[in-house]
Amino acid sequence: MNIVACVKQVPDTEAQIRVKPDGSGIDETGIKWVMNAYDEYGVEEALRLKEKHGGDVTIVSLGPARSLEAIRTALAMGADKGIHICDPALDGADAYVTASALAAAIKGIPFDVIFCGQRAVDDDAGQVGAMLAELLGIPQVTVVTKLEVNGASIRATKPVEGAQLLIESPLPCVITAQKGLNEPRYASLPGIMKAKKKPVDVKNAQALGVSAEAKLKVLKFVPPPARPPGKIISGDDAVAKASQLVGLLRQEAKVI
Amino acid sequence: MAQGVWIVAEQRDGALRKISCELAGAARKLADQLGTEVSAVLLGSGIEGIAGELGKYGVDKIYVADNAALEPYTTDAHAAAVFKVVKENDPAILLFGASAQGKDLSARLAGRLATGLATDCTEVKIADGKMVAVRPIYAGKCFIEVVSLANPQMASLRPNVFPATETAKAGTIVKFDPGLDAAQLKTKVVEVQKDTSGRADLTEASIIVSGGRGMQGPEGYKILEELADLLNATVGASRAAVDAGWRPLADQVGQTGKVVSPNLYIACGISGAIQHLAGMSSSKYIVAVNKDSEAPIFTKADFGIVDDLFKVVPELTKECRKLLG
Numbered sequence: 364m365n366i367v368a369c370v371k372q373v374p375d376t377e378a379q380i381r382v383k384p385d386g387s388g389i390d391e392t393g394i395k396w397v398m399n400a401y402d403e404y405g406v407e408e409a410l411r412l413k414e415k416h417g418g419d420v421t422i423v424s425l426g427p428a429r430s431l432e433a434i435r436t437a438l439a440m441g442a443d444k445g446i447h448i449c450d451p452a453l454d455g456a457d458a459y460v461t462a463s464a465l466a467a468a469i470k471g472i473p474f475d476v477i478f479c480g481q482r483a484v485d486d487d488a489g490q491v492g493a494m495l496a497e498l499l500g501i502p503q504v505t506v507v508t509k510l511e512v513n514g515a516s517i518r519a520t521k522p523v524e525g526a527q528l529l530i531e532s533p534l535p536c537v538i539t540a541q542k543g544l545n546e547p548r549y550a551s552l553p554g555i556m557k558a559k560k561k562p563v564d565v566k567n568a569q570a571l572g573v574s575a576e577a578k579l580k581v582l583k584f585v586p587p588p589a590r591p592p593g594k595i596i597s598g599d600d601a602v603a604k605a606s607q608l609v610g611l612l613r614q615e616a617k618v619i
Numbered sequence: 620m621a622q623g624v625w626i627v628a629e630q631r632d633g634a635l636r637k638i639s640c641e642l643a644g645a646a647r648k649l650a651d652q653l654g655t656e657v658s659a660v661l662l663g664s665g666i667e668g669i670a671g672e673l674g675k676y677g678v679d680k681i682y683v684a685d686n687a688a689l690e691p692y693t694t695d696a697h698a699a700a701v702f703k704v705v706k707e708n709d710p711a712i713l714l715f716g717a718s719a720q721g722k723d724l725s726a727r728l729a730g731r732l733a734t735g736l737a738t739d740c741t742e743v744k745i746a747d748g749k750m751v752a753v754r755p756i757y758a759g760k761c762f763i764e765v766v767s768l769a770n771p772q773m774a775s776l777r778p779n780v781f782p783a784t785e786t787a788k789a790g791t792i793v794k795f796d797p798g799l800d801a802a803q804l805k806t807k808v809v810e811v812q813k814d815t816s817g818r819a820d821l822t823e824a825s826i827i828v829s830g831g832r833g834m835q836g837p838e839g840y841k842i843l844e845e846l847a848d849l850l851n852a853t854v855g856a857s858r859a860a861v862d863a864g865w866r867p868l869a870d871q872v873g874q875t876g877k878v879v880s881p882n883l884y885i886a887c888g889i890s891g892a893i894q895h896l897a898g899m900s901s902s903k904y905i906v907a908v909n910k911d912s913e914a915p916i917f918t919k920a921d922f923g924i925v926d927d928l929f930k931v932v933p934e935l936t937k938e939c940r941k942l943l944g
């Protein structure tokens with residue numbers, strides 16, 4: 364099986380996000396960069412499919428030079444090779460441009476199944492997987508918590524509000540990974556050593572023939588609205604405090 | 620020229636979903652500012668009866684495709700139908716719910732229409748004749764204002780944020796042929812397993828009672844369930860509780876779980892790690908019950924009680940029972 368896993372490098376979820384004073388972006392100083400948490404599930408599932416069905420796993424990432432670390436992490440987990448789409452013209456690419464570049468890179472290699480994360484925890488767009496599927500003209504199953512591959516088709520479990528769906532799709536298709544799909548492995552020390560020698564192909568926008576013209580423009584970044592200081596209900600008596608809280612929720616907040 | 624504000628309505632089992640009415644409310648406001656009409660697309664099988672309901676929420680025209688292949692929802696069939704009707708009518712703005720279905724469909728369509736889509740917006744407004752969408756990123760650690768540079772300008776709206784308002788108007792129903800080509804319908808739903816809890820999904824709940832490691836085990840949640848029953852609330856959890864296996868995955872609130880904005884979020888025995896706060900700090904009111912007065916959750920709480928939750932929560936339930944019966 365030819366398996367592709369898309370990986371985005373994002374700020375660690377521990378990171379405090381500070382908006383630059385002019386609202387043009389976030390201040391990246393001191394940020395630790397890691398593989399997007401949902402992409403870890405995608406890479407893990409790719410490796411498990413390879414272990415079961417044979418084949419190889421290609422990691423594709425678009426991002427600045429530092430993104431190579433995220434590719435290496437996936438290679439250290441066991442993936443075979445990488446494609447790094449690296450071009451200053453693509454810095455801050457929106458979902459459409461990103462999906463176009465990923466599609467162009469993936470078109471150049473054989474693929475049976477493509478994994479993405481269900482969303483990237485930086486932009487929280489949750490779009491690239493579906494757009495990639497569209498641009499490649501193949502089906503998608505998004506937000507998947509369980510996957511079974513049987514020959515030329517897959518069955519995937521997808522939670523929606525109030526139900527779990529079991530969806531069947533032919534291959535090739537795009538699967539976007541949700542927590543629950545598996546428990547991602549850690550890279551072993553020998554894995555890390557081997558990863559250094561695995562091939563990573565670097566491509567720019569021109570080589571891929573993609574336009575960097577954005578469809579979505581960010582006007583400004585703003586910090587979240589400040590919350591007014593809260594009220595601590597004090598006293599020793601839990602009963603009295605509970606009663607006071609219910610009063611406040613009823614009369615002041617009017618939410619119950 | 621692209622014109623009109625459109626929504627893609629959602630129905631489930633022949634009933635309009637609440638998000639559809641919220642979309643209509645948001646669309647009406649945008650359309651009034653632009654001096655244009657609101658149209659809705661409604662897809663499914665045996666749904667013509669509910670199409671008229673959308674009119675009550677401010678929709679002028681309802682495009683209905685009633686076709687067995689549109690039920691249950693699949694990306695392939697719905698994307699084809701919406702694409703066709705959008706191409707024929709060229710709307711300026713196209714809104715979806717940021718629900719499981721709306722997110723899946725909107726992203727596929729944004730790819731097909733080669734346009735900009737703003738996901739999970741908490742505000743939409745008009746500036747210089749275009750829609751400016753406001754949305755949280757980093758699960759709410761920061762917000763951005765975005766504008767689509769192509770038409771239709773697409774956005775998905777977060778459930779529970781936009782008010783639905785009833786008007787006296789009745790919309791016009793326009794039937795259309797979704798023009799489905801069986802060869803393009805590649806995926807199918809082979810099984811639907813319904814959740815029998817009877818509670819709203821976290822993303823759609825107006826009250827959430829959430830518990831963390833302080834609940835001490837799965838049995839601890841019984842007192843939260845009791846409170847939730849009274850308040851008609853949904854029970855949530857921190858990742859610590861989910862990873863310990865005390866609660867199902869679907870219950871996790873936070874940056875790598877569900878990002879929620881209920882009217883009321885009651886956090887019990889949750890410390891308030893940055894990833895948790897990110898996922899719930901856009902709630903309208905936040906209550907924290909925690910025995911540690913230094914817990915970071917108190918920095919976001921509107922009302923806090925520093926005490927043992929096993930003493931406080933049952934008392935809250937008693938007080939609520941007095942009030943709500």
Ligand SMILES: Cc1cc2nc3c(=O)[nH]c(=O)nc-3n(C[C@H](O)[C@H](O)[C@H](O)COP(=O)(O)OP(=O)(O)OC[C@H]3O[C@@H](n4cnc5c(N)ncnc54)[C@H](O)[C@@H]3O)c2cc1C
Pocket residue numbers: 376400830831832833834856857858859860871872873874875876877887888889890891892893894895898908909910911914926927928929
């Ligand atoms: C990549 C990554 C992603 C993550 N994503 C998420 C996410 O999406 N959501 C999330 O929640 N976390 C997430 N986390 C985990 C997060 O960092 C915290 O570990 C987690 O939120 C802690 O859960 P908690 O508050 O329940 O537990 P703790 O931090 O252990 O807090 C328990 C609290 O309960 C209080 N307590 C204990 N007993 C009582 C009692 N009897 N009465 C009252 N109070 C009591 C304690 O004072 C304490 O404050 C993520 C972590 C990582 C690394």
Ligand SMILES: Nc1ncnc2c1ncn2[C@@H]1O[C@H](COP(=O)(O)O)[C@@H](O)[C@H]1O
Pocket residue numbers: 369370371372399401402423424425426458461465478479480481482483484486487488489490491492
């Ligand atoms: N720059 C990128 N490089 C590689 N994969 C990406 C990139 N951006 C997004 N993706 C993939 O698409 C998923 C969803 O991203 P998003 O639509 O940005 O939330 C991510 O989890 C990745 O798998």
